[in-house]
Amino acid sequence: MRNIVFGYGISRPRAIDMDNNDLRKSGDIIAEMPELQACIGCGSCTASCTAGRLTDFNFRKLHTAVRRGEYKGVYAELSKCMLCGKCRLVCPRGINTRGLVMLIKRKLGDF
Amino acid sequence: MAYRVVVVGGGAAGMQTAIELKSRGVEPIIVERDIELGGKARGWHKLFPTFTPAADVIRPLAQRVKDMHIRCFYGQEVTQIAHDGVTLRSEERIPADAVVVATGFTLFDAHRKQEYGYGLYDNVVTSVDLERMMIGGKVTLADGSEPKRIAILHCVGSRDEKVGQKHCSKVCCITGVKQAIELKEMYPTADVFNFYMDIRMFGAGYEELYREAQERYNVHFVRGRISEAAETIEKRIQIKAEDTLTGRPLRMTVDMLVLLVGMSANYDNPQLAASAGLTLAPNGYFKARDSFLGVVHSEREGIFFAGTATAPKSLADTLAEASLTASAVDAYLKNKFNVK
Numbered sequence A: 001m002r003n004i005v006f007g008y009g010i011s012r013p014r015a016i017d018m019d020n021n022d023l024r025k026s027g028d029i030i031a032e033m034p035e036l037q038a039c040i041g042c043g044s045c046t047a048s049c050t051a052g053r054l055t056d057f058n059f060r061k062l063h064t065a066v067r068r069g070e071y072k073g074v075y076a077e078l079s080k081c082m083l084c085g086k087c088r089l090v091c092p093r094g095i096n097t098r099g100l101v102m103l104i105k106r107k108l109g110d111f
Numbered sequence B: 001m002a003y004r005v006v007v008v009g010g011g012a013a014g015m016q017t018a019i020e021l022k023s024r025g026v027e028p029i030i031v032e033r034d035i036e037l038g039g040k041a042r043g044w045h046k047l048f049p050t051f052t053p054a055a056d057v058i059r060p061l062a063q064r065v066k067d068m069h070i071r072c073f074y075g076q077e078v079t080q081i082a083h084d085g086v087t088l089r090s091e092e093r094i095p096a097d098a099v100v101v102a103t104g105f106t107l108f109d110a111h112r113k114q115e116y117g118y119g120l121y122d123n124v125v126t127s128v129d130l131e132r133m134m135i136g137g138k139v140t141l142a143d144g145s146e147p148k149r150i151a152i153l154h155c156v157g158s159r160d161e162k163v164g165q166k167h168c169s170k171v172c173c174i175t176g177v178k179q180a181i182e183l184k185e186m187y188p189t190a191d192v193f194n195f196y197m198d199i200r201m202f203g204a205g206y207e208e209l210y211r212e213a214q215e216r217y218n219v220h221f222v223r224g225r226i227s228e229a230a231e232t233i234e235k236r237i238q239i240k241a242e243d244t245l246t247g248r249p250l251r252m253t254v255d256m257l258v259l260l261v262g263m264s265a266n267y268d269n270p271q272l273a274a275s276a277g278l279t280l281a282p283n284g285y286f287k288a289r290d291s292f293l294g295v296v297h298s299e300r301e302g303i304f305f306a307g308t309a310t311a312p313k314s315l316a317d318t319l320a321e322a323s324l325t326a327s328a329v330d331a332y333l334k335n336k337f338n339v340k
């Protein structure tokens, strides 16, 4: 039988669910690097990112999502980073963004 | 004989203007609608950005007014203003050689943003309620228990055409940062989330305090405006927003929602302005003669402004401006009466 597509179906809610997300991991990351909370979402890291020039890798979105307890796919996505450190040169809040890549990978490694 | 100046309003601006005028040998009279001096700042616990008790600023000012024997009318409302005096609601007229409008601002009424449930849900409070609780020494939920998760919403009744308040109230961002820190000091294990559209840290030391809230107190800042709040059966508050920095909707339940209410123009400004022949800015505040060289001057000779009657301002800015007002009034009187 042919599949009829009506244009809608059941999809996973897109909302970030702060009641059920596991915020312990993000809490651990923030505890190790409290300055991450000082991020003002300026996007300089993404703008200067070497990996972001060639792929849709968006470091700002990624680490913001991690702070909200959204880890799915983050580890794999971070593999696109080549640790060049350009982002760290530009962050106006002085966040060790390259170190953050490693920190998130380390904390999410077993995820 | 000393020249007489009526100062309308006995808040921080009115008190400081009167004190400075008196020390210049002018005879100020304060007309205050309330039964005591101090204005809104009487309702604040500690002041941003230094956590100075508000009473340490307001009480000495009120004391100086008393010590200098400045005449005050209490419980009297000014309904008409002219360059040569004011008229009270009682229809009594107080003649003067100049008038200072220091009538301040009005707190935005959070009931008007029905989607946040203020007045409907027990654990939705305003920044003003929070100050009151802090003065009382304790911030708790309606049932007396400790909040574990708190959301603070910026721009309630500011930057919002839906309630006719297009302007930025200037002081609420830093108030939100201050209150987040105070809540974290009170409840170190609680999670505090500030939901904002823009963070505006205009004053000396403000940006530094913002960063301290983030880095030292681990306050979470989420860029996105809460669209609605609903009460759960356990009297918690469910909120929805977009986390615009990840581009995804966000939902969470909190124990307490704090609304950072804005500074609106006084409702009687149109009436006062019409009586004096003054114009109002589009946001309803009094319009100064010039944005640079005439910030405390009105468009009419003999009528001056002090403090938040012209725009939202911090207490420090209000006090600095009030001193400027006194010097402008003094210069005007000397010029008018040809005093050498």
Ligand SMILES: Cc1cc2nc3c(=O)[nH]c(=O)nc-3n(C[C@H](O)[C@H](O)[C@H](O)COP(=O)(O)OP(=O)(O)OC[C@H]3O[C@@H](n4cnc5c(N)ncnc54)[C@H](O)[C@@H]3O)c2cc1C
Residues within 6 Å of the ligand: B008, B009, B010, B011, B012, B013, B014, B031, B032, B033, B034, B037, B038, B039, B040, B041, B044, B046, B047, B048, B049, B076, B077, B078, B079, B102, B103, B104, B105, B106, B107, B127, B128, B171, B175, B261, B262, B263, B266, B268, B306, B307, B308, B309, B313, B314, B315, B316, B317, B318
């Ligand atoms: C939630 C909140 C927290 C704040 N916290 C801080 C802080 O921590 N630090 C800081 O620097 N600033 C703070 N501010 C700002 C501060 O409150 C103002 O800068 C200050 O109150 C302005 O003083 P004012 O005299 O201009 O006005 P007001 O305080 O409004 O005083 C005006 C006075 O005029 C009287 N009046 C008005 N109309 C009439 C009339 N027709 N006839 C007679 N009397 C009249 C009123 O009764 C009132 O007493 C805060 C503001 C808000 C909203």
Ligand code: SF4
Residues within 6 Å of the ligand: A045, A048, A049, A050, A051, A052, A059, A080, A081, A082, A083, A084, A085, A086, A087, A088, A097, A098, A101
């Ligand atoms: S270190 Fe990684 S995230 Fe930073 S600019 Fe280089 S590739 Fe991008």
Ligand code: SF4
Residues within 6 Å of the ligand: A038, A039, A040, A041, A042, A043, A044, A045, A046, A060, A090, A091, A092, A093, A094, A095, A097
């Ligand atoms: S450059 Fe720094 S402050 Fe800007 S978004 Fe990246 S981490 Fe945040």
Ligand code: SF4
Residues within 6 Å of the ligand: B154, B155, B156, B158, B159, B167, B168, B169, B170, B171, B172, B173, B174, B198, B199, B200, B260, B262
């Ligand atoms: S100061 Fe901040 S919270 Fe207040 S109106 Fe302006 S942007 Fe909104």
